[in-house]
Amino acid sequence: QKEVEQNSGPLSVPEGAIASLNCTYSDRGSQSFFWYRQYSGKSPELIMFIYSNGDKEDGRFTAQLNKASQYVSLLIRDSQPSDSATYLCAVRVLSGGYNKLIFGAGTRLAVHP
Amino acid sequence: GAGVSQSPSNKVTEKGKDVELRCDPISGHTALYWYRQSLGQGLEFLIYFQGNSAPDKSGLPSDRFSAERTGGSVSTLTIQRTQQEDSAVYLCASSLGGGGSEQFFGPGTRLTVL
Numbered sequence: 016q017k018e019v020e021q022n023s024g025p026l027s028v029p030e031g032a033i034a035s036l037n038c039t040y041s042d043r044g045s046q047s048f049f050w051y052r053q054y055s056g057k058s059p060e061l062i063m064f065i066y067s068n069g070d071k072e073d074g075r076f077t078a079q080l081n082k083a084s085q086y087v088s089l090l091i092r093d094s095q096p097s098d099s100a101t102y103l104c105a106v107r108v109l110s111g112g113y114n115k116l117i118f119g120a121g122t123r124l125a126v127h128p
Numbered sequence: 129g130a131g132v133s134q135s136p137s138n139k140v141t142e143k144g145k146d147v148e149l150r151c152d153p154i155s156g157h158t159a160l161y162w163y164r165q166s167l168g169q170g171l172e173f174l175i176y177f178q179g180n181s182a183p184d185k186s187g188l189p190s191d192r193f194s195a196e197r198t199g200g201s202v203s204t205l206t207i208q209r210t211q212q213e214d215s216a217v218y219l220c221a222s223s224l225g226g227g228g229s230e231q232f233f234g235p236g237t238r239l240t241v242l
Contacts, residue, residue: 049230057235058219058233058234058235058236059171059219059233060233061230061231061232064230103171105231110184111183111184112183113178113183113184113226114226114229115173115176115184116231118170118171118173119170120169
């Protein structure tokens with residue numbers, strides 16, 4: 016089982032809809048979770064992080080964390096074509112005596128007009 | 129500079145040659161990471177530096193790959209005797225704290241081995 020799993024997609028949504036991106040992780044002790052967006056041919060950029068159970072909102076983005084079920088999700092409201100990108104989930108784990116980020120393989124989102 | 133910088137942005141080399149890729153992290157960031165990303169694939173972790181030491185080299189694919197960091201700042205990733213399968217984008221990231229803090233990525237170096 017991979018440490019961080021994401022559906023590779025593509026997830027296709029119409030413009031204006033809500034896009035829901037999901038990520039599950041295997042390390043129950045993980046405490047910090049990050050969402051990165053990567054446009055084609057570009058490097059990943061951090062868009063949100065979440066540490067506590069529940070929802071965290073930032074503009075059109077909402078991160079949701081459920082530690083009991085070991086999943087974290089990203090909701091994008093009023094999706095725009097400019098949101099089309101690959102979204103990477105990253106989870107902080109303790110390994111070999113220090114913390115590290117483990118990245119999922121990413122979900123490709125396509126928002127069509 | 130304001131962000132992580134990497135050089136060169138593109139590198140084309142012949143099979144068997146050595147290459148050096150450079151990363152200049154955000155000023156004050158103590159942690160530095162190298163990743164590799166093949167076309168359409170996820171991030172493959174290579175190595176993590178905390179200061180000048182590398183507590184985690186577990187991702188280096190072979191002994192042809194090495195990295196160093198001097199002065200707690202600039203890092204160089206060296207690939208010896210390059211192979212075609214080394215072709216990928218090599219990404220560097222830095223973070224303010226230790227491993228597990230939010231990482232900020234550079235623009236990457238696209239390596240093509242002919």
